[in-house]
Amino acid sequence: MKKRALFIDRDGTIIVEPPVTRQVDSLEKVEFVPGVITALASIASLKEFELVMVTNQDGLGTPAFPESDFWPAQNLVITTLRNEGVFFSDIQIDRSLPEENLPTRKPGTGMLTRYMTGEYDLERSFVIGDRFTDVQLASNLGCKAIFLGDSVCPEATFSTTSWREVEEFIYAQTRYAEYSRTTTETSVSCKLGLYGTGRCAISTGLGFFDHMLTLLGAHAGFDLTIEAVGDLHVDEHHLIEDVGIVLGEVVRQALRDRSGIARYGFVLPMDESLAQVAIDLAARPHLEWDVTFTREMIGTMPTEMFKHFFRSFADSLRCALHISVRGDNEHHKAEAIFKGVGRALRGAIGRVRDQKGVPSTKGIL
Numbered sequence: 001m002k003k004r005a006l007f008i009d010r011d012g013t014i015i016v017e018p019p020v021t022r023q024v025d026s027l028e029k030v031e032f033v034p035g036v037i038t039a040l041a042s043i044a045s046l047k048e049f050e051l052v053m054v055t056n057q058d059g060l061g062t063p064a065f066p067e068s069d070f071w072p073a074q075n076l077v078i079t080t081l082r083n084e085g086v087f088f089s090d091i092q093i094d095r096s097l098p099e100e101n102l103p104t105r106k107p108g109t110g111m112l113t114r115y116m117t118g119e120y121d122l123e124r125s126f127v128i129g130d131r132f133t134d135v136q137l138a139s140n141l142g143c144k145a146i147f148l149g150d151s152v153c154p155e156a157t158f159s160t161t162s163w164r165e166v167e168e169f170i171y172a173q174t175r176y177a178e179y180s181r182t183t184t185e186t187s188v189s190c191k192l193g194l195y196g197t198g199r200c201a202i203s204t205g206l207g208f209f210d211h212m213l214t215l216l217g218a219h220a221g222f223d224l225t226i227e228a229v230g231d232l233h234v235d236e237h238h239l240i241e242d243v244g245i246v247l248g249e250v251v252r253q254a255l256r257d258r259s260g261i262a263r264y265g266f267v268l269p270m271d272e273s274l275a276q277v278a279i280d281l282a283a284r285p286h287l288e289w290d291v292t293f294t295r296e297m298i299g300t301m302p303t304e305m306f307k308h309f310f311r312s313f314a315d316s317l318r319c320a321l322h323i324s325v326r327g328d329n330e331h332h333k334a335e336a337i338f339k340g341v342g343r344a345l346r347g348a349i350g351r352v353r354d355q356k357g358v359p360s361t362k363g364i365l
Helices: 036-046 067-083 110-116 132-141 163-174 207-220 237-254 304-317 330-348
Strands: 005-008 050-056 090-094 126-129 144-148 158-160 176-182 186-193 200-203 223-230 264-270 273-280 286-290 320-326
Touching: 005 132, 036 050, 036 067, 036 163, 050 110, 090 110, 110 132, 126 132, 126 163, 132 144, 144 163, 158 163, 176 237, 186 237, 200 207, 207 223, 207 237, 207 330, 223 237, 237 304, 264 330, 273 330, 286 304, 304 320, 304 330, 320 330
Parallel strands: 005 050, 005 126, 050 090, 126 144, 144 158, 200 223, 286 320
Antiparallel strands: 176 186, 186 223, 264 273, 273 320
């Protein structure tokens, strides 16, 4: 797997930039941006990104900005962050003046060419900064931009005034997975952003199944893409089973080691129907199914395959899943189940920010 990086600006992003001189040239001027130390410590603990400091320091080393004024403040910043577990793998400082227009000065990429050789997954890396030049740098690198400022920057992937929100956004980006499975009977591929906005694009060749999977993904808050083809000329069994396997596997991968999650999730009414859904992401597969359908088919989907789908899903994800439903309308009952599973998942994957490790007294799931 390719490495990923966070290219982080210093002045105005990590430490407050003085409003007049714009130079942090003494220890007295070192003031950390609110929330930055806690947020960077949390991001560093994910071990998903290399942290790279990229900063323009106009005229550093000239009489107007002597080295002796810069380094005590810089060393204080680095030492303070290091003491909280935040280590920069690389620190790039451009000393030029704006009028020199050197390629090493942001938004130029001259200092960062070693990250552009194919070793790094730049498409899933980020530049974090408080100026438009940082957003331009992201574009020039082929990265995404996080803009930390009072206004919204349309060119940035994410804009905020809060390092806490930056931390949550970065955390969500690390809970992404892709998985494909091909057999002689089916071919299924899935992409999942675990903490998304509910955007789903589902194509299985079974309209009602697509509808149900869309409901599940939307209510779970997933960004979910599923493309599946199979031997529907035989029947629907193989395709539905394999989608369950792939979806469970991609959720399992996105959860990583399951540390820091709520673990449990619960329930959902759909008009006259009531689905009761409980889930435990304890890495022990089990399905309890208390559901009866009176129709053989709903749309193009055999009702007997609902249970088989969720058994495949629970086995692949390695979760305990309990489902029961009552109601009069078979369509509503099916919807209540899929929505309920989505809602239960949403609760169970919820991040518990200050929780260390997995949510178990055993210390392991």
